[in-house]
Amino acid sequence: MLGLSTGMGLWLIDRGVLCGQHGLMAAVLSGPGPHADLDPAQLGARIGGEIAAHFPHWPTVQTLRVVRERRATFLCDVGVNARRPGNATALPRLWLAGDYTDTGYPATLEGAVRSGVQCARRIINLLR
Numbered sequence: 001m002l003g004l005s006t007g008m009g010l011w012l013i014d015r016g017v018l019c020g021q022h023g024l025m026a027a028v029l030s031g032p033g034p035h036a037d038l039d040p041a042q043l044g045a046r047i048g049g050e051i052a053a054h055f056p057h058w059p060t061v062q063t064l065r066v067v068r069e070r071r072a073t074f075l076c077d078v079g080v081n082a083r084r085p086g087n088a089t090a091l092p093r094l095w096l097a098g099d100y101t102d103t104g105y106p107a108t109l110e111g112a113v114r115s116g117v118q119c120a121r122r123i124i125n126l127l128r
Contacts, residue, residue, distance in 0.1 A: 001109075007050040008035045008043075011109065023059075025051065028109075040066035087119040095119050 002012045009027035016022035027047045029035050035043055044064030051061065084102040087095050097119040098112055105111035 004050075004054065007047075007053075008033070009047050009050050012051065012054075027051065040068075087115065087122055095123060 001014075004010060004012065008029055010030055011028040013026040013028065015024040015026055027050075029047075035046075038046065041064075044066050048061040048064055052058070081102065084100060085096055086102050087097060089096060097116045099105075099107040099109070099115065101115045101119075103111045103114045103118065105114055
């Protein structure tokens with residue numbers, strides 16, 4: 001995962017490393033911005049151009065797919081943390097990890113990572 005400080009794409013994720021899907025890259029954009037006004041073809045071309053500018057030695061983009069999840073952002077409201085579940089559940093071998101859990105962070109990539117690490121540590125401690 002690579003954070004970018006310029007352009008529309010905030011994060012690049014190499015799915016070859018992450019999921020064994022070699023040659024597949026994901027670009028993550030968050031929040032409101034000019035990208036919301038672009039149709040999928042325009043947005044894909046823009047992000048493809050940004051990737052090519054950052055990595056000119058990479059092969060040319062062959063296929064682009066735009067997925068918009070408009071409800072991906074966590075509701076930031078008074079008392080919302082009281083509704084966020086912890087990692088442990090009532091079922092002994094079922095654990096939760098994700099940006100929506102009680103991490104002390106907002107629902108972000110960082111919050112999801114923190115939740116995964118926190119959950120893994122709790123499971124490891126239980127197995128000891």
